[in-house]
Amino acid sequence: MKLCPNIGCLYAYNSDTARFCTKCGKPLLLKDRYHLLQLIGRGGFGITFLAVDEHHPEKTKYVIKQFCFPENNGKGFEKAVELFRQEAVRLSELQHPQIPQLLDYFEHENQLYLVEEWIAGQTLAQELQQQGVFSETQIWELLKDLLPVLQFIHVRQVIHRDIKPENIMRRASLAGKGKDLVLIDFGVAKQITATALLHTGTTVGSPGYMAPEQMRGKALPASDLYSLGVSCIHLLTGISPFDLFDDTSDRWVWRDYVPNKGKINTRLGNILDKLLQNALPQRYKFAAEALQALNSAIKLDSSPAIVKKPDYGLNSEVGVDYHQLRDLLAAKQWQSADKLTWVLMCEALNKPSSSYLFTSDIENLPCEDLQIIDELWLKYSKGRFGFSVQKQIYESVDGDYGKFCANIGWNLPRATSPILLQQLYFHLSAPMGHLPSHIWAGGTQVGRQISALVEKLGRC
Incomplete structure (x- = not known):
């Protein structure tokens, strides 16, 4: 069975040779x-299909999402095309094993399309319906599997916007093993459509979540964390969030x-309660x-198992060796690691050790x-320390450096207290984002320099 791609037609065919509707x-x-x-889903913002690549020898299957617009011309549509291209590029850069890869995006017959990797398996909503409510162990595993994925996309300034059991898939090859959950159906299409058509009253997401x-x-x-929390309690109870x-x-x-x-x-209950807080500060x-x-x-x-992750590559293309930094951090030698971080940043820039770095240096620092x-x-x-954590906090206060310093425990410089002499805290109880310190600036x-670093991270 094949379908006509015309959004107003969708006529079904049994013929494999037909080329025109x-x-x-x-x-x-x-x-x-x-x-x-076949048609997978239909909503107010688009239609999702299962498709096959006729040019691929193995007839590879894909998911194709078509955007819906009342009118395919005028300024609204032009704005949609512009946003579509920008967001498609951002999505294509999300290379992660637990996110379906964006393989293509194009315009056809005045319609906009995304082509994504097809994930065979079941959603957690389907698992809930077939197997009943989730156990505590399954919720531990869910959080452990998905929080790193959310950290990955948020660091790259992408928000999912529609996390719910229907959008969390377990790969078929691993079904029942509690591993490798995949986050599907990002709300980008909905966001683009609503923004481009100036639907100021339109919210992107699913009611209840x-x-x-x-x-x-x-x-x-x-907001994604809140939706994840709601998903967890729905899976735990089998009761509608409403x-x-x-x-x-x-x-x-x-x-x-x-x-x-x-x-x-x-402990699990406390984590879920904090995910579900209505007030952002809480x-x-x-x-x-x-x-x-x-x-x-x-x-x-002792009930949940800890899954170790593989080490990252520790030799950069410019020849800097990061093994010593890894060893210091693994040993919780935060102060020594902080000093070495400065040294390694200089080495990556081919500058003398402990040279101060300025805006131009940050711009030239290799992304890798x-x-x-x-x-x-x-x-x-x-997850407490790191440049990307500092970036998230900096952006959460709209680039206000004073508020940023207050959040991460850095004191603003005073005439009687040079910034390099400020007290730093080299332990895990330090505020989020406290390290690496600003000694390199x-x-x-x-x-x-912090603003330049945030901008650099956004481009990398």
Whole structure:
């Protein structure tokens, strides 16, 4: 069975040889290669198909998403095309094993399309329907599998916007093993359509799972964490999120519906409660913060297993060796690692050791070296320290350097207290983003170097 790709037609064919729709007359192939097999889903913002690549010897299957627009001309559509191209490039850069790879994007017959890797398997919503409510161990595993994925996309300034059990897939090859969950169906298409057509009252997401600020039109990294928390309590209870929230008392009452008389691991319950906070200051702001809390809870609880991740590459293309930095961070030698970070940044720039770095230096710092340093700090601090953590905090305060310093525990410079003499805290109880420190930054206006570093990370 194959379908006509015309959004207003979708006439079904049993013939494998037909090349034009006998109903509307349009070509049946998208971009002269993709043939639609079946309709997967339809919503107000688009249609999703399962398709086959007619040019591929193995007839590889893909997911194709078509955007819906009331009118395919005018300024609204031009804006949509512009946003479409920008967001498609951003999505194509999300190379992660737990995110379907964006393989192609194109315009055809005045329609916009995304072509993504097809993931064979079941969604967690389907698992819930077939197997019943999830156990605590399964929720531990879910959080452990997905929080690093959210950290990955948020560092790259992408917000999913529509996390729910229907958009979390377990690969068929690993079904039942509790590993390798895949985050599907990013809300980019919905965001582009709503923005381009000036639907100012349109919210992107699914009712019941959206955070309060997202319902008001402002999605943040913390909004994805809220949706993840709602997904967890729905899977734990099998109850609709609408019924798990008590409007009269303005609070979640999910514990009342947990099997075994509401008994839940205290540490897991506390994490879920913080994910579900309506007020942003009381909720986890970043995935790194939630992941750190999760890892701390896992250490104190013997039931979930800790899965070790492989080391990152430790030799950059410019010849810098990061093994010593890895060893210092693994040994929790934060102060020595902080000093070595400065030395290695200089080495990557071919500057004398401990030379101060300025804006132009940051712009010339190789992305690979910056990413290796960042990933090592993230890994061994359990997500508390690292340049990308600092970037998230800097952007959360809209680039206000004073607020940024207050959040991460850096004191603003004073005439009687040079910035390089400020007190730093070299332990994991230091504020989020406290390390690496600013000792590498030259000049008296350190905020400029931090701003340059944030911009550099955004480009890498």
